[in-house]
Amino acid sequence: MQLALTILMDGLIYASWLFVVALGLTLVFGVLKILNIAHGSLYAIGAYVAASMVTLFASWGLGGHFALIAMLLAAIGVALVMGPLMERYLLRLFYGRDEVVLLLVTYALFLILEDAVKLIWGVNPYYVSEPYQLFGNVAFASLFYVGYDFALIGLAVVCGIAVWFALNRTRSGKVVLAVIFSREMSASMGVNVDKVHMIAFTLGIFLAALGGAFTAPMISVQPGISVSVIIVSFAVIIIGGLGSIEGAAIGAVIVGLARAAAVHLMPEAELFSIYLVMAAVLIFRPEGLFQRAAARKI
Amino acid sequence: MSRTVLVLVAAGLMAALLLIGLALPRWLLFLVTLAASHGIVSVGILVIMRGGLVSFGQGLVFAIGGYAAALSFTQLGITDVIVLILIGTAAAALVGAAVGPLLARYTGIFFGMLTLALSMVAYGVLIKSPAVGGSDGFNIPRGTLFGVRLEGAGGDYALYALAILVTGIAATAVALHTRSARGLMTRAIHGNGLRVEYLGTSVQSVMAINFTIAAALGGLGGALTIVALGHIEPTFAFWTQSGEFVFVAILAGSHSVTAVFIASLALELVRSFSNLYFPNTWQMALGLFLLAIILFLPAGIGSLWAGRRKASPSSGGETP
Amino acid sequence: MSSPPVPSIGLRRLAGRMLAAAAALTIGLAASSAQAQETFRVGIVTFLSGPAAESFGVPARHGAEFLIEQLNRGAAPAPYNQVGFGGMRIEPIIVDENGGATKQVQELRNLYQRENVDAVVGYISSGDCLAVAPVAEELKKFLILFDCGTPRIFEDASYRYVFRTSAHATQDNVALARYMRARNINAGTFSMINQDYAWGQDSRSDFVAAMQQLYPQATANADLLPKFGAGQYGTEISALARANSNVIYSSLWGGDLQAFILQGAPRGVFQRSQLVLSAADHVLQPLGERMPNGTIIGARGAYGLMSADTPLNRWFFDGYSQARGGVYPVQAAYRVTQALLGLKAAVEKAMAANGGKKPTPEQLADALRGLEWDSPGGLIQMKLGNGHQAIQTMAIGRTRWDAARRQVVIEDIQRFAAECVNPPANMRSQDWIKAGFPGAKCDTPGN
DSSP states (O other): OOOHHHHHHHHHHHHHHHHHHHHHHHHHHHHOOOTTHHHHHHHHHHHHHHHHHHHHHHHHHTTHHHHHHHHHHHHHHHHHHHHHHHHTTTTTGGSSSSSHHHHHHHHHHHHHHHHHHHHHOOOOOOOOOOOGGTTTTTETTTEEEEEEHHHHHHHHHHHHHHHHHHHHHHHHHHOOOOOOOOOOHHTTTOOOOOHHHHHHHHHHHHOOOOHHHHHGSSSSOOOTHHHHHHHHHHHHHHOOTOOOOOHHHHHHHHHHHHHHHHHHHHHHGHHHHHHHHHHHHHHHTTOOOOOOOOOOOO | OOOHHHHHHHHHHHHHHHHHHHOOOOHHHHHHHHHHHHHHHHHHHHHHHHTTTTOOOOHHHHHHHHHHHHHHHHHOOOOHHHHHHHHHHHHHHHHHHHHHHHHHHOOHHHHHHHHHHHHHHHHHHHOOOOOGGGGOOEOOOOOOOTEEEHHHHHHHHHHHHHHHHHHHHHHHHHHHHHHHHHHHHHHHHHHHHHHHHHHHHHHHHHHHHHHHHHHHHHHHHHHHHHHHOOOOOOGGGSSSHHHHHHHHHHHHSSSOOHHHHHHHHHHHHHHHHHHHHHTTTHHHHHHHHHHHHHHHHTTTTGGGGGGGGGGSSSSSTTTT | OOOSSSHHHHHHHHHHHHHHHHHHHHHHHHHHHHHOOOOOEEEEEEEESTTTTIIIIIHHHHHHHHHHHHHHTTTTTTTTSTTTTTTBBBEEEEEEEOOOHHHHHHHHHHHHTTOSSSSEEEOSHHHHHHHHHHHHHHHTEEEOSSSSOOOOOSSOOSSEEEEOOOOOTHHHHHHHHHHHTTTTTOOOOEEEEEOOSHHHHHHHHHHHHHHHOTTOOOEEEEEEEEOTTTTHHHHHHHHHHHHHHHHHEEEOOOHHHHHHHHHHHHHGGGHHHHEEEOOOOHHHHHGGGGGGGTEEBBBSSSSSSGGOHHHHHHHHHHHHHHHHTOOOOHEEEEEEEEHHHHHHHHHHHHHHHTTTOOOHHHHHHHHHHHEEETTTEEEEEEGGGGGGGEOOOEEEEEEEEETTTEEEEEEEEEEEOHHHHHHHHHHHHHHHHHOTTTTOOOSSSSO
């Protein structure tokens, strides 16, 4: 029982981190039909900028909880700069091309950003571990957890609800949904599709950077952190069904729990637990758990 | 181009490359050998891609071909490189034939992701197999050709010639296949699979056969690579390796099989020189090169010479 | 085999040498001025990008650059005070190791055949070392592997042109277990966390085997194998906390190790269990006071804070620290330095034998085989693998945050003689550990 609780808690903590990143990925795919490999690079940039911002804030005497604001501002800043830049001046050149071509464009972008990050921040590690202690420790199922981990679960829930609410309950959200279902139809109804694309892409980038920014306190920020995020967040949205928010949430929880169960019960299987789950889901649900019915074009 | 002309052109091209090889420095011979053995895997992707699907897991069959050939060498003592290449091709084709029907019902990105998942599971299993060297892999000594050990400058040339001939023949066969009735059916499926079904052809069986062909080519490439490289490791099945094969296929475009080899060679050359001259930013150089190609040659490198002729495709069935 | 080098290069070199000789004759200078015209091109392959760049690749690059700059000015202390390699200027060509073994094989060929380097010193990843060794052998070119850990290279094959100038990974774990035994660390139960690839798997099995010899009663609890680059260790830390063992052993390194420590420390696991790390010296400077006190660590040799106080080491440690703005050298910088010093010793030995000409790969190989030389990390002896594999002194110590000096210091350092923690020449590492370390000479303390 205690073990089950531990697995549940560990799985949820991992899932919360994963969900924030995967949510951005699935949103960008839903609206722009781009599976963005550079998402991982923006995660890394988020972490780097957060590290720099927290240090900057601390030098102004704004420590403690201000660090959280610094991290949030870092994610917003990354999104506002990189989102429009990448969407308008790069991706837009390739719209209408095959999905795979767009995927490769983002791969090229990933390679470029990987070295750009190194040029800006060098290879030395950055630390912002202070915020990790902000919420103290919490005893749960006779184990110590860090309060920050629970805060991350809260952050994931807030992000999920906010995005869901914005899409389904606001007017501009419904415009975005309309673009998701049919770009041509929305355009002919007078929707400014270009603007929707840019907003959705920027929001996706924001979530990637947010994931990176709030992970920064738990890791040493250095080259190479982008790669591991990409595949695992791909797995999450594939399991959940591409472009689906509920899917990203369920996918993250499934991946988190599968990984936690593997670590506690069968550590030697941790390496491919995620891929096994992904293959298994696809074998039974070829388009993921939350597949959207698509019109058959005859 | 009629079939006879195609075969003649291919034969001429191969003969020319064999002659040119005599004048190339050894490092370039080796680079071309690897480019050809990687290029043939991308040709396999092209076969699937003509049907509108992209496999992100060709690393799987690449690794199967490689490991089958490598283990036949180290465990069974088979040293003849032609036999090794046949073993690698056959092993990958068998796996392709087994998995193909299962994969054939997947569409779009899900096909890509399932193939990716399968190759990553294989990667994980290989890393956990100390018997085949785990993540470090293992080495394969230089093989023999007609009883002669391939070493030194002569060996490098022999491998180059072998790579040119084997991949050249395989690529010609693919080019002939795409012009056959079944091959053209693949294009029709890309246009609209449902219509093809209504015409009485099984889309799934066409795609399954395409997948098997691609798997065989992947295995061929894997076996050829380990014979030249002398080493194999689980990264053969890693997603970045699969991604590179897709990249070459996209760079080349679907117009020409020859373009695949040129794209593969260009990728190797750019990587090699940027790695030397910009050791700190070679990934950036590579990324910019790729972006430039995609931007300025939207239909791929092949469109430079094969493009306009097929600019108005018969598969105009994109409209809903 | 016909000799492959492009003839024009050989002719140009010959012509150059004849010209120089003529000049030396007319001006009446010694042959050394002729050599001063010549350069010795060394390919240096190390991680400049990717996860291993920060912890190993770039420090190795800095170490190589510092040393080569000093050698070219003739500023190194005796016996390394001759300019460059035997009077020849050293010209480094630095290549990124990131990108996998296939790429490394190609780049190695390019270095030898396109860039005409005289020798290559490189490779941190064991997979890369394994893949490139037969290539150098096939091309009959000189190669020094400077860092990678797997014992397989010279235990599974033998080479003429390939050398490894640092000890393989066996000594890391044998020394760690011996240190714990000597200090009577309570290790009745132990848990392990290692990356799921060759380095982690091999370190784990070496440690388990060594523990079975030195702590036969100990039982292993959690045995975790997170994937390389996992980044998030919350679940693993829960499993370690649940196991609550006396000792937690890990061979994690670089960013993974730092993340593991950052996430584990607040959850108290390192207070309840003694943390034992096989290769952690490189994280002490970046982690600073975040490094748990009292951690037992190895550095893959007597390196950095655990190095012996010799004039050569003082010169290297201080010079490097000065050049790098106060960052002292860690394992990778030491390892590339001992490789380049070994190469220098071999070049100069070969030149003494061949009348001062630039040595051929064969002459270099003959000179380096079985050679011994001093390095900042102690005496390097090419004693294993028919004189191709080095053994060296090993050190283990405990960390403590020194608030006054604002850095982590290492205390309670114990050095182990090379032959105490390395197998004898005729035995495979794993067999040696499992047989109870036969022939180990531990009575003489390492210097």
